[in-house]
Amino acid sequence: MNPIIEVKEVYKSFKNVQAVNGISLSVFEGQFTALLGPNGAGKTTLVEMIEGIQKPDKGDIFILGKKWKGNEDELHRIIGLSLQETHFIDKLTARETLTLFAAFYDLGRQRVAEVIDIIGLGEKQNAYVVGLSGGQRQRLALGIALLNKPRILLLDEPTTGLDPNARREIWAILFYLKEHAQTSLILTTHYMEEAAQLCDNVIIIDKGRILKQGTLDQLLNEDHEEKIIEFTLEKTNQSVETLQHTIPLPIKWDPRFEKGILSVSRLETEIPAFFSYLKERHIRLKNLECRRKTLDDVFTSLTGRRLNE
């Protein structure tokens, strides 16, 4: 199967900053892909090059096998996008804004009504853009991106700055699309839950490079250690050294939060072993928490930093 989007060895720099540093990736028809990384990782620059807004310094980008140059009109018709931050015309209503953009695609009122229904802005369709909440504006931006029933949807941090409810509303629209439309999605985010919940394919980016990519399961289970034990100790200063040097388990110590982190594959056997090691060395726990491994843990293991730092 040919990829719908193909990025080949792309570089882009701004003054002294190398924003994208030799990235290659492929997205296939119907696939939802997340570009996951912290702020400044190069996600927006990469997605804007795919959108045709910016030109790569080096490398090629193909959308349905075509480059942007000379194919702008054709590609604009099959792509829907939402920029990281767009202010629409303040004194147009949500419906008027959609109608204006619909006219650019030669679409009429019926499609505008359908989109209003999809994005759930029926009650607010006659409110001025300036009077919409952050979440409603973001839904409007998503609605504009959906007007032309795009084969490719490119969303740049669609839920950044939104409260949990507003975020879930956006996710619900994207779940609906996944189920009902033949759309391929590239979504940039620094929320691991968003990537985990919505996307089939996750690409972890940092400092303009791809660190790792794969399905959620592939990323989380690569080393077969899919559980995390996090714990704190009653007497931290005395115990940490003993803990790290005498217990035969790969414990990582996070000095900022005075917290130990242990990746394990089988909780039922490794927790009792951990407890008996502690008991033998007279180390007492203050707190212990077992949880599933997350993309944030994967990112931390790759970079030593957390996603939201």
Place this chain on the structure above:
Amino acid sequence: MNNSILPRQLLHLISALFRDIFRQPAVLFWGIVFPILMSLGLGIAFTQKTEVFHQVAVISDALPPGVSSHIDSFLQSHGTTIQPTEDSAHRYRISLTEDHLGKTTFTFLKTDSRQAMVLLKRGRVSVLIDEHDGTIRYHFDPLNIDAQLAYRKLSKLLGREQPVCPQENRDSIDPLTVTGTRYIDFLIPGLMSMGIMMSCMWGISYGLIEKRSRKLLRRMVATPMKKSYFLMALMIVRLAMNFIESGLLFLFAYFVFDITIQGNIPALILFFIAGNIAFGGIAVFVSSRTANTEIGNGLVNVVVMPMMVLSGVFFSYHNFPEWSIPFIQKLPLTMLADGIRSIFIEGAGFSETALPTFILLAVGILFFTTGLKIFKWH
């Protein structure tokens, strides 16, 4: 590209931009009400007769002791004694009212020669008078227009030689009240031209820069929208707004100041459109690159301020040095203001306005196409 949808894009853009303007009361106030208020203020200021005041120092120590002063006796017989001040113990006031020139009031301050010089230096008086061998002597700076005017009126009042009695004004004055010769006739076309320039420069230039900084342009061009249609829609909306603004200003001036258009109206409309295209094109060019509204503010001011000062909107540019006049006459705002004035008050038609119309159109098209070529959408 499907060409049949292009006019629809343009239509929707025009409709959206119009709505955005008409839903902002402040925009309507500054675009429509403010020019009317300005014409009202300036019209009244320059059409009503005002009272003119002149202060004159009368040097009382110039005559030898015991010699009676003709000025004194004149002031005592014709003037009204008014409250003394610390500058002068004896003050008189004489008012003259002339049919067409309004009221002139002289305040005479009797003082010694040293104090008189102090008052002159402080600008409290513009003319000093004294009496020598029965003749009145006037002392003033001949380069000071106000002093010159005071002297002229004073010499008529007191007589050039022996002051005897107020001179009767036997000169006849025929005031110019014929439509087209008044200041307001000069002002209204100037205000209309300025309105077109300001509206285009701020409405289009600043609006574009703001839309760029808010990433709206970036979002719009990520669709099949034709870029030139967006800029054309801005210019068309501005042209329509300017028609409304200038039309209301004219109606106001027609009813309040009795202003009429003496020349050819279709020529005026064509010229008006050419002026809008010229400034619309300049506005697109000026806003073609920056996304910073502070820089945009500066760029717009660089264009509008020199023309506001030089192009004769409020007063004739012929007061500027002779060498600068040919340059000033080539400024777009001067061309526009001169052209609209010529149609309004000189009765000009197509033949007189053809060349400036063509030049303004060419300026607009040149700047628009250059601006579009270098325009930064992202």
